[in-house]
Amino acid sequence: MTDMVRLLEPMIPALRRYARALLRDRSAADDLVQDGLERALSRWHQRRIDGDARSWVFAILHNLAMNRMRQISRHGPHLTLEDAPEPGLPPLQESGLRHRDLLRALNVLPDEQRSVLLLVAVEDLSYAEVATVLGVPVGTVMSRLARGRERLRQAMEGEATLTEKPHLRRIK
Amino acid sequence: MRTYPITEDDLHALVDGVLDDARRAEVEAYLAGQPAVATRVDAYRRQRAMLREALEPVAAEPVPPELNLARMIEDRRKPHRASWQVAAAVVVALGLGGGGGWWLHGQLRPAPVGIAALAQQAIESYAVFAPDHKRPVELRAADAATLVDWASARLGRPVTVPDLSSAGYRLMGGRLVPTAQGAAVLFMFDDDHGSRLVLLTRPMARERDTPMAHYVGQAMQAFTWATEGDGYSLVGSLPAGVLHPLADAVRRQMQRT
Numbered sequence: 209m210t211d212m213v214r215l216l217e218p219m220i221p222a223l224r225r226y227a228r229a230l231l232r233d234r235s236a237a238d239d240l241v242q243d244g245l246e247r248a249l250s251r252w253h254q255r256r257i258d259g260d261a262r263s264w265v266f267a268i269l270h271n272l273a274m275n276r277m278r279q280i281s282r283h284g285p286h287l288t289l290e291d292a293p294e295p296g297l298p299p300l301q302e303s304g305l306r307h308r309d310l311l312r313a314l315n316v317l318p319d320e321q322r323s324v325l326l327l328v329a330v331e332d333l334s335y336a337e338v339a340t341v342l343g344v345p346v347g348t349v350m351s352r353l354a355r356g357r358e359r360l361r362q363a364m365e366g367e368a369t370l371t372e373k374p375h376l377r378r379i380k
Numbered sequence: 381m382r383t384y385p386i387t388e389d390d391l392h393a394l395v396d397g398v399l400d401d402a403r404r405a406e407v408e409a410y411l412a413g414q415p416a417v418a419t420r421v422d423a424y425r426r427q428r429a430m431l432r433e434a435l436e437p438v439a440a441e442p443v444p445p446e447l448n449l450a451r452m453i454e455d456r457r458k459p460h461r462a463s464w465q466v467a468a469a470v471v472v473a474l475g476l477g478g479g480g481g482w483w484l485h486g487q488l489r490p491a492p493v494g495i496a497a498l499a500q501q502a503i504e505s506y507a508v509f510a511p512d513h514k515r516p517v518e519l520r521a522a523d524a525a526t527l528v529d530w531a532s533a534r535l536g537r538p539v540t541v542p543d544l545s546s547a548g549y550r551l552m553g554g555r556l557v558p559t560a561q562g563a564a565v566l567f568m569f570d571d572d573h574g575s576r577l578v579l580l581t582r583p584m585a586r587e588r589d590t591p592m593a594h595y596v597g598q599a600m601q602a603f604t605w606a607t608e609g610d611g612y613s614l615v616g617s618l619p620a621g622v623l624h625p626l627a628d629a630v631r632r633q634m635q636r637t
Binding site for chain 1: 388389392393395396398420423424427428430431432433434435436438439440441443444446447449450452453456589591592608628
């Protein structure tokens with residue numbers, strides 16, 4: 209029991225961050241984390257002892273998130289998040305606009321690329337751990353990572369191109 | 381010295397800081413001669429840093445009260461006790477027999493809802509059908525295809541029969557069971573020792589997605605859960621330590637993909 213709390217508790221901020229980045233809605237994301245933690249608590253004894261607890265918990269959360277997102281896409285979003293002032297995301301600081309653009313561009317990526325990018329670049333899971341979480345070979349993780357990064361880069365540069373003044377581009 | 385060609389994977393591993401020193405030096409030497417690729421790698425590095433920055437505030441927020449683990453663990457214990465009382469009341473009611481038992485049951489407890497209701501229905505079904513030696517099921521396993529078609533038609537979704545043969549349980553057959561929430565499908569299994577299991581499944585209007593809950597009766601136990609709107613309850617006269625893994629196996633097999 210204490211072992212369970214000791215391992216699970218420090219993961220909660222990261223689990224919230226991952227869920228929020230995927231769902232982009234604070235309360236929906238926290239509901240998801242709660243659901244994930246409930247499942248982790250009830251299945252704790254099924255966890256492979258030699259397995260890594262973090263990958264295991266992320267896998268639970270990831271699967272719940274994918275189910276949730278499928279439901280949302282099936283029934284249509286109940287909120288139009290793009291119109292609302294980003295209720296799920298932290299308040300905008302000075303660099304906030306750029307962050308917001310990035311998260312929007314991230315949101316346009318296919319779910320499979322977005323998950324990999326978040327798990328690798330933000331949550332610091334190893335490629336092998338991400339493969340475990342998603343239940344795919346490491347090669348698939350790498351190709352999703354490459355495609356996701358490239359697509360996000362192009363989206364961000366496209367955005368920059370649109371906002372930059374034309375003569376600035378001609379110099380280069 | 382011969383070096384392996386630089387791969388796209390190397391570039392990402394460089395960005396993520398997971399290359400060993402030797403390989404990193406090789407990749408950096410390569411990038412020095414490939415400005416276009418180097419530009420792209422720099423963009424990935426900035427992207428990585430910015431993603432972390434953009435999302436860091438979420439992780440820095442104080443954790444909301446509903447994600448307090450100690451409280452969640454505490455809350456999990458309470459419904460367990462309540463369910464035990466409900467199940468015990470069912471067992472008492474069935475033990476008293478007939479209308480008197482039902483009357484008593486109705487007087488004592490508010491009707492359970494959600495998966496607690498499903499667990500109760502499964503326990504009742506087990507109590508009625510499992511000891512029956514004449515006709516425990518309506519359609520036998522020999523007619524499994526008909527049974528599955530019938531069950532699927534009545535529940536309005538494809539129903540599959542879990543395979544518990546690795547634990548020594550075979551399908552005996554199944555039947556339809558009436559509940560306050562509409563038709564439920566019962567599958568019965570047995571093993572070589574005559575130990576019987578009942579799996580009851582029906583759509584859930586409430587509590588459509590729940591973790592597994594454990595209900596303890598005097599002579600039987602139920603493990604009950606709901607996944608994407610489908611509720612399941614597995615009942616048997618087995619120790620929890622034996623029944624629980626079977627319920628997990630059923631749940632794994634019933635996950636829709």
